[in-house]
Amino acid sequence: MIEKFLSGLDGAFTGEELFDQVSDIVYFIKNCRGEYLVVNQTLVRRCGVNDKTDIIGKTATEVLGTCLGNSFVLQDQTLLKTGIPLLSRLELHHYVDTHTGWCLTTKFPLRGKDGKVKGLVGISKDLRIPDLQAEEYSHVADAVRYAEQNVATPPSVAALAELAQMSTYQLNRRMHYVFGLTAGQWLTKLRIDFARQLLVNTDQSIAAISLEAGYADQSAFTRQFRHSTGLSPKEFRQINRDKLGQRV
Structure with a gap:
């Protein structure tokens, strides 16, 4: 039922506009090379760039630099190779806009009609807990x-x-x-x-x-x-x- 519904929409539904409205969640879709295909505005701001086009088509290392981006790239490569999701990983994130904070990261593989992993979709949700240092x-x-x-x-x-x-x-x-x-x-x-x-x-x-x-x-x-x-x-x-x- 959902496949039929989505196929009848005007353009592919990616959730991009929805996640653009959420300031405490980083959202992205990447291809099998780990390159960003879809990002939300929160990621744009934290990467210190002006527009989504400054991120699309690049890997995390190309956007964030080797020091900040390599761990994300390794994470992506592991998921793309194994097809095993990353579920609620507690992580400390650093971004080039000097934003630093703890978050829960979840990534799922995206499979093609042949069952093979074609890319991934993920979110990183900020944790804001007042009494924890x-x-x-x-x-x-x-x-x-x-x-x-x-x-x-x-x-x-x-x-x-x-x-x-x-x-x-x-x-x-x-x-x-x-x-x-x-x-x-x-x-x-x-x-x-x-x-x-x-x-x-x-x-x-x-x-x-x-x-x-x-x-x-x-x-x-x-x-x-x-x-x-x-x-x-x-x-x-x-x-x-x-x-x-x-x-x-």
């Missing part, structure tokens, strides 16, 4: 980054709190401010999201995926996955493979 954000980000890099051997909430140099109560409070989840809920979401992407984008066995997602017991993984998604890992994989097949 920059240093506290940094400690939370360190803990989050550690968990993301160690999904197969996930830390406990107590270990995360220690990494963040906070009590468990303080970490839970700050995680809830940032992500809307307690630290324990966020850890579960991290592992299930990781497993979901492996189920869709790889041919690994469910047993192997359960280990990579930090579950020593496949049955425990299956129970948690069903509780979180309403489907077993096998059902989830089949449904998403069928959807992908419909686009080919």
